[in-house]
Amino acid sequence: xxxxxxxxxxxxxxxxxxxxxxxxxxxxxxxxxxxxxxxxxxxxxxxxxxxxxxxxxxxxxxxxxxxxxxxxxxxxxxxxxxxxxxxxxxxxxxxxxxxxxxxxxxxxxxxxxxxxxxxxxxxxxxxxxxxxxxxxxxxxxxxxxxxxxxxxxxxxxxxxxxxxxxxxxxxxxxxxxxxxxxxxxxxxxxxxxxxxxxxxxxxxxxxxxxxxxxxxxxxxxxxxxxxxxxxxxxxxxxxxxxxxxxxxxxxxxxxxxxxxxxxxxxxxxxxxxxxx
Ligand SMILES: Cc1cc2nc3c(=O)[nH]c(=O)nc-3n(C[C@H](O)[C@H](O)[C@H](O)COP(=O)(O)OP(=O)(O)OC[C@H]3O[C@@H](n4cnc5c(N)ncnc54)[C@H](O)[C@@H]3O)c2cc1C
Numbered sequence: 001x002x003x004x005x006x007x008x009x010x011x012x013x014x015x016x017x018x019x020x021x022x023x024x025x026x027x028x029x030x031x032x033x034x035x036x037x038x039x040x041x042x043x044x045x046x047x048x049x050x051x052x053x054x055x056x057x058x059x060x061x062x063x064x065x066x067x068x069x070x071x072x073x074x075x076x077x078x079x080x081x082x083x084x085x086x087x088x089x090x091x092x093x094x095x096x097x098x099x100x101x102x103x104x105x106x107x108x109x110x111x112x113x114x115x116x117x118x119x120x121x122x123x124x125x126x127x128x129x130x131x132x133x134x135x136x137x138x139x140x141x142x143x144x145x146x147x148x149x150x151x152x153x154x155x156x157x158x159x160x161x162x163x164x165x166x167x168x169x170x171x172x173x174x175x176x177x178x179x180x181x182x183x184x185x186x187x188x189x190x191x192x193x194x195x196x197x198x199x200x201x202x203x204x205x206x207x208x209x210x211x212x213x214x215x216x217x218x219x220x221x222x223x224x225x226x227x228x229x230x231x232x233x234x235x236x237x238x239x240x241x242x243x244x245x246x247x248x249x250x251x252x253x254x255x256x257x258x259x260x261x262x263x264x265x266x267x268x269x270x271x272x273x274x275x276x
Pocket of ligand 1: 036037111113
């Protein structure tokens with residue numbers, strides 16, 4: 001049950017949504033798929049006084065072919081990404097990861113913009129966006145700006161988004177010939193990852209590795225990538241996964257267990273990415 005009372009604003013255009021954010025700023029929360037916001041509100045972890053419903057902004061529900069990248073509108077559902085022939089051929093890792101987010105209901109309602117804006121360290125999509133070196137396009141009163149994914153996640157459920165800005169698009173570089181792997185370790189089929197690893201090796205861009213549940217925010221395996229660049233073998237590179245990570249200890253696993261699991265999963269992912 002949501003204890004805290006709130007006002008509801010239904011935005012029918014992007015301008016209406018931005019106007020509501022400009023008016024209510026940090027008091028407002030956007031509602032996209034609601035699969036992260038509503039649980040947070042039920043737990044009392046988010047207590048917005050205004051909920052701005054953006055689910056009806058159909059203009060932000062698209063997947064476009066944009067020369068060197070695929071442009072995914074913020075209101076695009078995980079299921080749409082999973083089944084998009086363009087994503088499947090141009091960025092197969094992204095389609096595959098989208099297919100592993102929660103269950104069918106979550107994938108039908110949860111959105112790409114919501115997942116990135118929420119910035120959960122346990123998010124599969126955020127790890128894939130890091131591995132793929134995506135760019136987040138945000139809009140606010142002065143207009144649009146682009147934020148490299150490496151600069152976007154700044155802390156626990158905290159991002160570089162301003163209080164009057166919203167995500168409008170995720171730009172994901174095309175990597176049609178890249179080798180890739182997504183390793184998601186979970187107890188039951190539809191669970192969140194205890195630890196996960198999204199990796200892609202592209203002849204032009206080199207290796208990208210994003211980790212799931214290895215920190216308070218989505219985490220890039222920087223030392224693994226650096227070791228790979230200097231020619232380290234798979235074992236040596238994956239042994240470095242703990243550097244820069246602060247994995248949580250919780251009911252599912254201790255931090256030490258997560259480090260060991262991450263080492264194994266990164267090792268498997270790098271092995272699968274041998275041929276690019
Ligand atoms: C049962 C269950 C299982 C799940 N399993 C997984 C899983 O295995 N892996 C995984 O990665 N995720 C999982 N999820 C999370 C799922 O991916 C969510 O859909 C996603 O994290 C948030 O998307 P949303 O559209 O529901 O966002 P919402 O809940 O609507 O919003 C989340 C946050 O982002 C903000 N926001 C939303 N859209 C925008 C925007 N365009 N611009 C700026 N801010 C915005 C909201 O204000 C809110 O703060 C699960 C969720 C549930 C309920």
